[in-house]
Amino acid sequence: MPPRTVPIHPPASALVDSLRGLGYSPETALADLVDNSIAASARQIELDVQWNDGNPVAAVFDDGRGMDHETLVSAIQLGGKGPSAERQDDDLGRFGLGLKTASLSQGQRLTVVTRREGITSTLVLDVDVVKDNGWVAEIPDQLPAHPYVDRVVAAEGGTVVLIDRMDSMSGLTGLPKESFFLRLEELRAHLGMVFHRFLNGDATRLAISLNGRPVKGWEPFQTAHPATREMPSERLRHASASFTVKPYVLPHRDRFANEAEYETAGGPGGWGARQGFYVYRGKRLLVAGSWLGLGGVRTWTRDEASRLARIMVDLPTGLDRDWRIDVRKSQARPPGALRARLTDIAGRCRQEAREVFAFRDQGPRLRGAPNTAPAVWLATQGAKGIQYRINRDHPVIVACRETGGQRSLNAVLSIIERSVPVERIWLDVSESEGAEVPELETDEIAQLSDQLCELGKALPDNMTLDQRADSLLLNLPGDLTKLRTALLRKLGGQK
Incomplete structure (x- = not known):
């Protein structure tokens, strides 16, 4: 009954x-x-x-x-x-x-x-x-x-x-x-x-x-920008369906032509809010920047070092239930079977983004120019954590060592390395977020180009003018177009 x-x-x-x-x-x-x-x-x-x-x-x-x-x-x-x-x-x-x-x-x-x-x-x-x-x-x-x-x-x-x-x-x-x-x-x-x-x-x-x-479309991944890094895409399968995951690392702030272009690339809500996964369903964006509760033991949160990492997830409509799409189509959560794989993909993207964020993408600021300059600073993982050292093999350092003596130069470099105010720099950068790097004045360009040109005298003769300029300008902030032009002119006059 x-x-x-x-x-x-x-x-x-x-x-x-x-x-x-x-x-x-x-x-x-x-x-x-x-x-x-x-x-x-x-x-x-x-x-x-x-x-x-x-x-x-x-x-x-x-x-x-x-x-x-x-x-x-x-x-x-x-x-x-x-x-x-x-x-x-x-x-x-x-x-x-x-x-x-x-x-x-x-x-x-x-x-x-x-x-x-x-x-x-x-x-x-x-x-x-x-x-x-x-x-x-x-x-x-x-x-x-x-x-x-x-x-x-x-x-x-x-x-x-x-x-x-x-x-x-x-x-x-x-x-x-x-x-x-x-x-x-x-x-x-x-x-x-x-x-x-x-x-x-x-x-x-x-x-x-x-x-x-x-209404104009805003494309999160800045694929048209020459400095955007497209990491290899991966095809994942779940519940007899497959979908694509493609990570991107966006350019450092210095690589944008101006402040307006940089802010536009940040998107609605700004760079901090727009990092992470971009989940699409039928090519319609559901999640516009989130780490989806991933990160292993310690769940990832939005942080400065990962702000350039954006990852596309392109879902078909048949995976709605597995990804727990909500009624407003504004939230999604990956199934448990995929979390480890997605964490691994995102971890590599975050690390790559961290390197770009920390070292300004290591190279010339001119769009389309080759990355010929070595790094000035090196980061190594040691028993005491991450340590930062000046690259002793950098051409400028090598040249100075050969002309001024190895022992005295290494002593000066060691003092510089041990006295870098990392915490203060981080605090200043955080408090001044959004502030534009001041443009160099004409007299500053002349003075700085003279100083760099003097250093350039010690560089190997077999380096091209572009390679010499790249080595000397590496890691300087801001738009260096005018400074690079002045430096190339003076380096050319030395030949």
């Missing part, structure tokens, strides 16, 4: 408020709506978010295939296909909740106007109506007044999502006008980061605009 059952239907009034509080930000909410447009094969997505005297309203338009009435009803239902349904590679849905929870997290009323094969369908999901009447959606007597709605009605297909009656649940309400539009710039940057592979053509090309201005 089967056990007796008791109905436990959840009260609509309580559940709708709980769903509204899942923790969406305006960024994650609108990105979830863009996912739906991509799944509908849209090529043009337009967002309109207006301050409206402190009572914001938002609208999302796409030129996708639209929905008929039955499909729209299914889309408005909580759960939809659900997380167990098999999805196409370009279907960015996950739990069947995104349209509802993302929209209602920002406002109390969601209106969807969609058109397919010349037939328009409309439904309204209103929090107050649900609380009074249960899980029902309304078919309005007339279409809402909005320019996006007019465009959909005039087309063969497409969809508009309208969100209004925004309240304290949204991060856009109650803001002064200036703060509101600054918040929109953060939203624009987030969309450019999350969908950069679509915007830049690495995935199915897509155009997104916010309030009439195009």
